[in-house]
Amino acid sequence: METLKVTEDKSAKQKSMRVTGAEAIIHCLLAEGVDLIYGYPGGAIMPVYDELYKFQDKLTHILTRHEQGATHAAQGYARVSGKVGVAMATSGPGATNLVTGLADAQIDSTPMVCITGQVPRHLLGSDAFQETDIVGISTPVTKWNYQITKASEIPEILAKAFYIARSGRPGPVLVDITKNAQFDEIDFTYEKCTGVRSYTPVSEPDENAISAAAELINSAKKPMIVFGQGVILGEAEEELKRLVEKAGIPAAWTIMGLSAMDTEHPLNVGMVGMHGNYGPNVLTNECDLLVAIGMRFDDRVTGSLDTYAKQAKVIHFEIDPAEINKNVKADVAVLGDCKASLKLLLPKVKENSHEAWKAEFDKKYQEEFEAVIKNDIHPTKPGLTMGEVIEGINIASDQKAVVVTDVGQHQMIGCRYAKFRQSKSNITSGGLGTMGFALPAAIGAKMGAPERPVVAIIGDGGYQMTIQELGVIFQHNVGVKIVVLNNNHLGMVRQWQELFFDKRYASTVMTNPDFVKIAEGYHIKSNRIEERKDLEAGIKEMMEYDGPYFLEVVVEQEDNVFPMIPSGASVSDIRLK
Amino acid sequence: MENQWFTISVYSENSVGLLNRISGIFLKRHINIESLNVSKSEIENVSKFTIVVFTTEDWTRKIVQQIEKQIEVIKAFYHTDDEIIYQESAIFKIDSDLLFDERQIQNIIKEHNATIVTVARDFFVLAKTGRRNEIDEMHDAFEPFGILQFVRSGRISVSKETMPISNLLEEFQLNN
Numbered sequence A: 001m002e003t004l005k006v007t008e009d010k011s012a013k014q015k016s017m018r019v020t021g022a023e024a025i026i027h028c029l030l031a032e033g034v035d036l037i038y039g040y041p042g043g044a045i046m047p048v049y050d051e052l053y054k055f056q057d058k059l060t061h062i063l064t065r066h067e068q069g070a071t072h073a074a075q076g077y078a079r080v081s082g083k084v085g086v087a088m089a090t091s092g093p094g095a096t097n098l099v100t101g102l103a104d105a106q107i108d109s110t111p112m113v114c115i116t117g118q119v120p121r122h123l124l125g126s127d128a129f130q131e132t133d134i135v136g137i138s139t140p141v142t143k144w145n146y147q148i149t150k151a152s153e154i155p156e157i158l159a160k161a162f163y164i165a166r167s168g169r170p171g172p173v174l175v176d177i178t179k180n181a182q183f184d185e186i187d188f189t190y191e192k193c194t195g196v197r198s199y200t201p202v203s204e205p206d207e208n209a210i211s212a213a214a215e216l217i218n219s220a221k222k223p224m225i226v227f228g229q230g231v232i233l234g235e236a237e238e239e240l241k242r243l244v245e246k247a248g249i250p251a252a253w254t255i256m257g258l259s260a261m262d263t264e265h266p267l268n269v270g271m272v273g274m275h276g277n278y279g280p281n282v283l284t285n286e287c288d289l290l291v292a293i294g295m296r297f298d299d300r301v302t303g304s305l306d307t308y309a310k311q312a313k314v315i316h317f318e319i320d321p322a323e324i325n326k327n328v329k330a331d332v333a334v335l336g337d338c339k340a341s342l343k344l345l346l347p348k349v350k351e352n353s354h355e356a357w358k359a360e361f362d363k364k365y366q367e368e369f370e371a372v373i374k375n376d377i378h379p380t381k382p383g384l385t386m387g388e389v390i391e392g393i394n395i396a397s398d399q400k401a402v403v404v405t406d407v408g409q410h411q412m413i414g415c416r417y418a419k420f421r422q423s424k425s426n427i428t429s430g431g432l433g434t435m436g437f438a439l440p441a442a443i444g445a446k447m448g449a450p451e452r453p454v455v456a457i458i459g460d461g462g463y464q465m466t467i468q469e470l471g472v473i474f475q476h477n478v479g480v481k482i483v484v485l486n487n488n489h490l491g492m493v494r495q496w497q498e499l500f501f502d503k504r505y506a507s508t509v510m511t512n513p514d515f516v517k518i519a520e521g522y523h524i525k526s527n528r529i530e531e532r533k534d535l536e537a538g539i540k541e542m543m544e545y546d547g548p549y550f551l552e553v554v555v556e557q558e559d560n561v562f563p564m565i566p567s568g569a570s571v572s573d574i575r576l577k
Numbered sequence B: 001m002e003n004q005w006f007t008i009s010v011y012s013e014n015s016v017g018l019l020n021r022i023s024g025i026f027l028k029r030h031i032n033i034e035s036l037n038v039s040k041s042e043i044e045n046v047s048k049f050t051i052v053v054f055t056t057e058d059w060t061r062k063i064v065q066q067i068e069k070q071i072e073v074i075k076a077f078y079h080t081d082d083e084i085i086y087q088e089s090a091i092f093k094i095d096s097d098l099l100f101d102e103r104q105i106q107n108i109i110k111e112h113n114a115t116i117v118t119v120a121r122d123f124f125v126l127a128k129t130g131r132r133n134e135i136d137e138m139h140d141a142f143e144p145f146g147i148l149q150f151v152r153s154g155r156i157s158v159s160k161e162t163m164p165i166s167n168l169l170e171e172f173q174l175n176n
């Protein structure tokens, strides 16, 4: 095992030092390279906060206005930077407020470590003030969790927590630490964790599987690639691009894979899934080979499994053995890190092109353009559309922004139309669909990539779920651009009510506050746009403004997002209207 | 696919929260655990869960993949009944009067190879170890006479094929 000498840290006098558990926690975080954490204090975590106060020159703590915000900020930070995000909370309600973020990070494979305080060991199980069984509660939504009751466990368990969170298929880890363990003293040394005997994070690529995959690719007439977030997490963007170009295979992305490949690459054929593009969805059921890379065949991607790609051979590049044959049976499963596997695959793949096949995607794109896209991004009707706002941001940001979306119609429009040239640029709550994600995640994204413009696209509904995080933006002058696309409805639910519930708009109409005044209350520069003539200049002003900026765009109240695969339908039955 | 009996064997670290994690995997999929046994295994400091389910092979395979994914699980296997040697145990508490009043009772005890654990003034206790259906048969034989208390243990089993856990652990030692 590699021994990380704590002596590197100036505060430490020798290799082993006598410290309280609380101080030990700080040294562990520093040894893991953490310099920023999000959290909220309270009784059971106060000893740690006291140490955070002493170490504030080395470790910045951002007080979010709700613990959920701390988790999403940590997620946003992790997703743009590839590092582990850290969130901290007190016991009881502080801990339970983390649950949504844990679930979100679990389903979207985001590396995160959450540290919670817990009542002292002798009070465990006594229904003490602010005691909750957060280990029990968080078990189904964490990759691993553990309750520390002795100070001596702190270094080893935190080392393990970071190792587990970031290795293999990443995920959230929760470490609950009783208050006595924070107070007690230990002789502190730190060793980074390099392995856990019961856990195999990544399998070695299997040459036979890779050869079999190459053979299928080389003999396919109508191959298609679908790539997911695995490419981003595995940093395999370059290998993906080389495969696409060498074998001439049209490639489509899942919502979590967006930005792994330049959106304007000629072989990038768009998004698969419920509100994805027409071509890649329909042609999933016409290809002869489906190459899935770092994606998990979520039901929002596949629609009805009974009619999904039945005609095609399937190759599945996947790091998590539990995903193999879970939803879609793979003819060839290539287990392991997709970067390593693709590297081995590339020399075995023949140079090729599939022009006639690619032309089918282009033809379908034209159909979709006429039926949907044209009206979304170049509308002629008076009301503003979400699509033209996204397009405006593409232009004003030169496609270089990190785009953070919340959940709903604006998310689908954002992911359909945002253009990216750089990976790790699309931050959204894909698997859980957590409204309220975007504002705090954008804070984390901006702090994780301070040199990049970060634009949050949020609905008027989701915005009000975590609106209090404006406090963080104001207090720390976090330069995020907040765009609320206000349709005065819970738009996506309203759309379903319109299409599938005979327009019975049960609880989806909202009377909204003056959002501009609220932002102004936080001293955030703000603006509202209601007419097309003001849009371009308004977006430009926002993008050029140095600092946080709030922009409300009043959009059509009853626009729908198309194309759409009705839930449970086949990808071939995607509707253009 | 048809429902079948499957025995899942899980080798794991001996950790407090793992039972909760594993049972959650079944809960989430509405799959009933028919029997559960946790004990030490042939390897020092390695625990073994033996879990019996009645479901399809497809579900069983997916569950085993999910179990194996848990950090503290070393390896999980699943087997059909003919791929394992298994036993379950049961204890019956029966009214002592029956022993003297009903002549067949003694025959039932003999026929089923049950062991008399204790005989008290008011009740006697029988133990039976065997396959599930053997215990069911003995239970059915006593039922008409009345059973005061009945309990059956979780299944324990060993597989005919090897479950090479020691190799896995050694490999880890070598690589780390």
Ligand SMILES: Cc1ncc(C[n+]2csc(CCOP(=O)(O)OP(=O)(O)O)c2C)c(N)n1
Pocket (backbone or CB within 6 Å): A406, A407, A408, A409, A410, A411, A433, A434, A435, A436, A458, A459, A460, A461, A462, A463, A485, A487, A489, A490, A491, A492, A493
């Ligand atoms: C926390 C949470 N609650 C409920 C939902 C269900 N839901 C999905 S989209 C949506 C409407 C979102 O409305 P809004 O934020 O205004 O965005 P729009 O769809 O109008 O763009 C709702 C309620 C959810 N995804 N998350």
